[in-house]
Amino acid sequence: MNRRDSVGWRVAVLGGGAWGTALALAMLHAGHSVRLFARDEETVASIRRGENPRYLPGIAIEPGIEATSDVKTALDGADCVLAVTPAQSLRAVLAGAKPHMPKGVPIVLCAKGIERDTGALLSAIVEEILPENPVAALSGPSFATDVAKGLPTAVVVAARDNGMAANLAARFSAQNLRCYSSDDLIGVEIGGALKNVFAIAAGAVSGAGLGASAQAAMVTRGFVELRRIGAAFGARPETLMGLSGLGDLMLTCSSAQSRNFAYGLALGQGKPLAGLPLAEGVPTAGIAARIAAERGIDAPIIAAVSAILDGTITISQAVSTLMTRPLKTETDA
Numbered sequence: 001m002n003r004r005d006s007v008g009w010r011v012a013v014l015g016g017g018a019w020g021t022a023l024a025l026a027m028l029h030a031g032h033s034v035r036l037f038a039r040d041e042e043t044v045a046s047i048r049r050g051e052n053p054r055y056l057p058g059i060a061i062e063p064g065i066e067a068t069s070d071v072k073t074a075l076d077g078a079d080c081v082l083a084v085t086p087a088q089s090l091r092a093v094l095a096g097a098k099p100h101m102p103k104g105v106p107i108v109l110c111a112k113g114i115e116r117d118t119g120a121l122l123s124a125i126v127e128e129i130l131p132e133n134p135v136a137a138l139s140g141p142s143f144a145t146d147v148a149k150g151l152p153t154a155v156v157v158a159a160r161d162n163g164m165a166a167n168l169a170a171r172f173s174a175q176n177l178r179c180y181s182s183d184d185l186i187g188v189e190i191g192g193a194l195k196n197v198f199a200i201a202a203g204a205v206s207g208a209g210l211g212a213s214a215q216a217a218m219v220t221r222g223f224v225e226l227r228r229i230g231a232a233f234g235a236r237p238e239t240l241m242g243l244s245g246l247g248d249l250m251l252t253c254s255s256a257q258s259r260n261f262a263y264g265l266a267l268g269q270g271k272p273l274a275g276l277p278l279a280e281g282v283p284t285a286g287i288a289a290r291i292a293a294e295r296g297i298d299a300p301i302i303a304a305v306s307a308i309l310d311g312t313i314t315i316s317q318a319v320s321t322l323m324t325r326p327l328k329t330e331t332d333a
């Protein structure tokens, strides 16, 4: 669909954090009416006042966004639902929303992660809890503050059905949000989930003062691991070379604006980690390491990040282990 043909939808956003609020603004700017569900009354009250100081300080929230702490109200009459809570709480949020979920409307995953306890991709959770709703994912290089400020970026919207992906991409696109479409749902999910693990690693490399060369080498070899795991899940290589793999990796592995990078930075500097903002790569590292081990996928950087986060090895031990692995050709599988 050409974006000119799209008419305003009623979009429900589940999640009143940084990304939920930024996407609510983006949807408003794309011509939709928006209801945002936040479980926290104070967040609802702030958004109604025109701000979300806890999650998006300094950003004005336009009055068109209707905030509510009642999920039924948020979902009533929705044409489309954006799921924007952390990956580890998606299951609980969808279970709470299920009795009020309009039948057949697309659920668009905007979280990035793999469920820690089950190894499930987020699309599998939607399909399990809401089998009557088609699932899509929106991912790519997009810091919430950038999008909320209306700075330009490009993302990808994926669904198994190409027509649905193209329809959603057309409807979500606005002057400063260019949405590409893809039918590689799994590829888009894997790219977004795993880049967070390498963003933590990049931050740790920076924080530990290992140098820009080490950082570039680590991100490049991390991308090899991302592609290996992606291949095992059936992701297409070109998807992982795109916005949701390489694009998001470039963004979050190079900027302390990334919460995952900032988490790694603190780790590398030996600073306290308690109280830092959400870093999705933390739970995803552990489960990704387990998945790689179980499937026999060589992913030493993911294993190292997981072990560092568990406290079983130090960063310098991890570096030593990675640097003394047997030599091989660069393109070995």
Ligand SMILES: NC(=O)C1=CN([C@@H]2O[C@H](COP(=O)(O)OP(=O)(O)OC[C@H]3O[C@@H](n4cnc5c(N)ncnc54)[C@H](OP(=O)(O)O)[C@@H]3O)[C@@H](O)[C@H]2O)C=CC1
Residues within 6 Å of the ligand: 015, 016, 017, 018, 019, 020, 021, 038, 039, 040, 043, 055, 084, 085, 086, 087, 089, 092, 093, 110, 111, 112, 113, 142, 143, 144, 145, 277, 278, 280
């Ligand atoms: N921020 C960003 O730049 C981007 C984030 N993302 C992804 O989006 C997802 C959400 O991130 P983000 O919005 O930034 O996170 P935040 O930490 O900013 O906000 C999380 C929000 O989810 C809510 N929440 C958490 N658990 C539940 C629950 N069980 N039920 C209802 N609400 C819940 C929180 O509510 P409460 O305040 O009550 O705890 C809060 O409103 C993550 O997967 C992230 O990787 C993707 C692209 C960009």
Ligand SMILES: O=C(CO)COP(=O)(O)O
Residues within 6 Å of the ligand: 112, 140, 141, 142, 143, 144, 196, 199, 248, 251, 252, 257, 258, 259, 260, 261, 278, 279, 280
């Ligand atoms: O995914 C993001 C940007 O695309 C946001 O990354 P962080 O969660 O690391 O801030």
